[in-house]
Amino acid sequence: MALADEAMGDAADALHASVTALRGVGQALAAKLGKLGVERVEDLLFLLPLRYEDRTELVRFGALVPGTRCLASGEVLLAETVFRGRRSLLVRLGDGSGQLTLRFFYFSRSQADQFRAGVRVSCFGEVRRGPGGLEMIHPEYRLLRPGEDPVRADALTPWYPATEGVQQGRLRNLTDQALRVLEREAPEELLPAAVLDDLGLPPLVEAIRYLHRPPPEADIEELRLGTHPCRQRLAFEELLAHYLSLKSLRAAARTEHAVPLTAGGPELKAFIAGLPFRLTGAQQRVVGEIVGDLEEPQPMMRLIQGDVGSGKTVVAAIAAVKAIANGVQAAVMAPTELLAEQHLASFSGWLAPLGIEPVWLSGSQRSGARRAALDAISSGSGRLVVGTHALFQEAVEFHRLGLVVIDEQHRFGVDQRLALRNKGKRTDGIPHQLVMTATPIPRTLAMAAYADLDTSIIDELPPGRKPVTTIALPDSRRADVVERVREACRNGQQAYWVCPLIEESELLDHEAAEASYERLRDALPELNVGLVHGRMKPAQKERGMQAFKDGTIQLLVATTVIEVGVDVPNASLMIVENAERMGLSQLHQLRGRVGRGATESHCVLLYRSPLGRLAKARLGVLRDTNDGFVVAERDLELRGPGDLMGTRQTGLPEYRIADLVRDATLMPRVQIAAEKLLRNDQDRARAIVRRWLTRAGHYTRV
């Protein structure tokens, strides 16, 4: 019983009415609000402020603290226009306890003239240390009439997520209206009282009221960090909704049918015996788990987690052999062309003795080749298909898809994963599904992200791997590093030189790589240096990679396109430029490109000084451990609250309020609460999912 099969709530009540029901909201504003995910009145209640300002208290000048934003007021002592470096208007205020200077860079003549000595002014802004004592730059201000007191707010002032054309004042007014609706018609409390008691969290209505209009004594810092119990209350319910929905997807999958792949035992044995290496114990165990799943009449939904280089690909190949031996098709999807091409090469090699030739499908294919691939896929003559996202496009029709393998799952969302599975939906069932990730994520996160999957872990590297020695060096040592590359290549080894990510711009990315490439070519004239970056044509990239694999290129300069999955065992040196800009898991992935062969491998993380505290800690983690799971745990600890970048990398859904990093500690309780609800109160579970997930085409719709 998929919770999401339920129709959306049909209540025609004020909370569920469109925002256009509010005063001052027309179609144009509604469209802008839509960009913030706000469609109904209730959505406004769940649109939480990003931060707050305290305008409830008037701070005496003598008590102002630099770095804080304060409301203050005083009398003009002196106003002057000065030209030190830049024309500015300085207004010196006094209140008997001290002085404060207001500094303006943009001002009109008449504005300057208002500040006559003796006039009283109230102002709000950030206090900073200036050349002549404390100051506020471009504060909000108001001239006070004689006898008039500065206006103090009776609650903390919220700052909402901004969107173009919607001012904070407007958002405050709209949430005021929504809060009035809340007083008349409270949204249902969906968390069982026992859960709230247990966690010591407040009821929903109280939490919403508090978060939108916190009382003057509220702890601004706790609110900003998202650790306040009221915020946790909402985060908990949102995490619970996602978890319930994934769990119900999984329950639904259990009631679905799949073709049980019971044959193929001998083929599998022969295939494994023919491999150029012996499977590790961990690989054997995971293969056993997969084979067990495939023989069931319900679809397998399994995740393999394994560190870089742990040998996930061959495990996928074994699953494919099993499927093909049972007369169904297998599809293998990878997130980048480069990686998909590499899989194509591995699979072709391993499966050639069985007479199986993989079909290739990618977005950049010529139309003739594409036509032929599509025909092979729909006729069933293509028994194994390898490709990129192109696999779940509309034109692709499988004859009888029995197994879907998705590599580097963290690059795809849950929805994409389900889309490919649905391609194989037929009267005799849906395909088995195997997803693989080399980004080990901490247990609590895995719980949230993969609640719809069974998990297997390959926790052992193939024998003979030597741990990679990692060092961090400042940019100033670049010349030494270049010498190191020369030395390694003279000894017949190969090296990667990875260039920085510049503000997520692919264009700049590739320019930086090109510049490094030129410089390294000049510095190392005796070496063959290659270049691979994201903006190259796939064929060009492929040529570069191939040349590196063949050994005709000794030094490969690349952008982070090589982050995932590239396998060249003879490469034993990895240089990463501007490592301070990269995330921990990304660096770990990059490092995983070396240490694959018999030689001692090294990873050099070049950084630009001075190194921030966090960057220093990050590089330290890599120096200290080679274990992807430890890296992931430390990553979680180091990441501050609100850093969504990190979680986005893992293919996790985006949350409205919860932050998986910050709220990870809630997950065990979420799990317990979810299981109880699913056992005892399905209606309530459904209502929770409906409240948080029914819009935006989320995976619950499936």
Ligand code: ADP
């Ligand atoms: P990942 O888990 O990162 O995807 P791969 O599947 O690319 O790792 O495997 C890395 C390398 O290890 C490949 O060259 C692969 O052929 C090799 N390999 C896999 N399993 C074994 C094994 N049991 N013994 C030796 N080498 C192995």
Ligand code: MG
């Ligand atoms: Mg891989």
